[in-house]
Amino acid sequence: MKKLTLIIATAFLAVTSGYAQEKAYEPTKFWDHWFFQAQVGGSYTISEFHSEASFGDLITPHVALSAGKYFSPVAGARFQVGGWSSKNYYEYTVSTQKKDGTYKINYIQTSLDGLLNLTNLFMPYSPERGFNLIGIAGIGYAHGFSKDDVDGMGKISRTNSIVPRIGLQGDFRINEAVNLNLEVMGNLYPDGFNGISKGKKYDGIVNAMVGLTYNFTRGGFKTVDAADPAAMKALNDRVNEQRSQLANKDSEISRLKDELARKPEPQVVVEKTKEIKEQTEVLMNAVVVFRIGSAKLEQNQDINIFNAARYLKDNPQVNVIVTGYADKSTGTAAINQRLSEQRAEAVAKVLIEKYGIAASRITKKASGDKEQLFPTDQWNRVVVFTAVTK
Numbered sequence: 001m002k003k004l005t006l007i008i009a010t011a012f013l014a015v016t017s018g019y020a021q022e023k024a025y026e027p028t029k030f031w032d033h034w035f036f037q038a039q040v041g042g043s044y045t046i047s048e049f050h051s052e053a054s055f056g057d058l059i060t061p062h063v064a065l066s067a068g069k070y071f072s073p074v075a076g077a078r079f080q081v082g083g084w085s086s087k088n089y090y091e092y093t094v095s096t097q098k099k100d101g102t103y104k105i106n107y108i109q110t111s112l113d114g115l116l117n118l119t120n121l122f123m124p125y126s127p128e129r130g131f132n133l134i135g136i137a138g139i140g141y142a143h144g145f146s147k148d149d150v151d152g153m154g155k156i157s158r159t160n161s162i163v164p165r166i167g168l169q170g171d172f173r174i175n176e177a178v179n180l181n182l183e184v185m186g187n188l189y190p191d192g193f194n195g196i197s198k199g200k201k202y203d204g205i206v207n208a209m210v211g212l213t214y215n216f217t218r219g220g221f222k223t224v225d226a227a228d229p230a231a232m233k234a235l236n237d238r239v240n241e242q243r244s245q246l247a248n249k250d251s252e253i254s255r256l257k258d259e260l261a262r263k264p265e266p267q268v269v270v271e272k273t274k275e276i277k278e279q280t281e282v283l284m285n286a287v288v289v290f291r292i293g294s295a296k297l298e299q300n301q302d303i304n305i306f307n308a309a310r311y312l313k314d315n316p317q318v319n320v321i322v323t324g325y326a327d328k329s330t331g332t333a334a335i336n337q338r339l340s341e342q343r344a345e346a347v348a349k350v351l352i353e354k355y356g357i358a359a360s361r362i363t364k365k366a367s368g369d370k371e372q373l374f375p376t377d378q379w380n381r382v383v384v385f386t387a388v389t390k
Contacts, residue, residue: 026221042059042207061084080140144160157195176218288382308385311387325340
């Protein structure tokens with residue numbers, strides 16, 4: 001029995017894992033693609049002397065409730081609770097008198113089944129397909145209830161059995177939520193399951209059921225474009241090239257930062273310019289430098305913001321314009337415009353939150369790469385302060 005179970009599990013995993021490498025679907029969440037099944041039908045027991053009885057004599061009702069989930073269009077699993085009764089035929093001779101007849105063993109069974117959608121395995125996946133054939137393989141645990149004396153054979157004790165099982169289900173789509181299913185399932189029990197042991201290794205029960213499946217997720221699985229290895233290689237090559245360029249530019253930035261660090265603390269110099277609408281603009285001799293493609297403030301740039309804040313505190317009659325720039329040698333115009341806005345915002349935030357400059361005294365502007373203040377590209381990744389009298 002263990003060997004049979006191992007073979008079934010190995011085959012199921014091999015097929016489903018091979019399929020998973022060939023298809024690409026959008027990632028799903030834990031609660032996606034769950035379903036509930038309710039089934040009713042009949043069971044036929046194959047045990048000692050069953051060939052001596054008519055087919056109809058060994059038919060009993062069977063019901064099952066299942067909850068499960070599909071992990072992909074091909075592979076799924078379900079947990080099932082089912083059972084009712086197993087009807088068996090007996091015959092024996094006492095003092096030359098032959099006795100025969102049938103008796104029932106009531107039982108309940110829980111099962112864990114793997115589901116393999118054979119239609120989706122061999123055909124392109126379609127959530128609107130009207131019919132799917134599903135292979136089922138699993139393992140169950142059956143509890144057979146005891147039964148009092150059966151026509152002189154004695155009491156039948158309760159039993160507990162591990163049950164390998166295999167079957168097929170035909171699934172017919174009614175709508176997005178509901179499917180009709182027809183299922184045939186074979187279950188393999190130890191010989192003593194029905195209370196009679198006659199030298200055989202196993203008893204068997206075949207279930208034939210009809211039922212409904214309710215799907216909690218609508219629309220099926222969503223497909224995405226599978227990755228092209230050639231395209232991925234080209235993209236990786238491009239990324240590596242960009243990394244190399246960034247490394248070179250980072251070296252230049254480090255050099256410039258070292259130069260700035262060695263310079264003495266800049267003094268704030270205010271130059272008066274022409275009066276425009278009763279406002280006099282003066283350029284403050286302090287700039288904030290950024291890395292390529294970044295609006296993150298470097299620690300060694302804080303001194304320049306500090307000097308600007310100190311000047312504004314010493315001159316309450318002055319407001320400030322904070323203007324962000326980007327170098328035109330990298331990025332697009334749209335990217336550089338957004339980057340210069342982010343740089344101006346970052347500097348204004350430090351002035352307000354760290355140095356207590358009122359937001360009403362600060363005007364933020366962004367020039368993108370439309371204006372290049374300096375002849376060297378790296379120098380244009382800056383924010384410039386412009387003082388304006390009230």
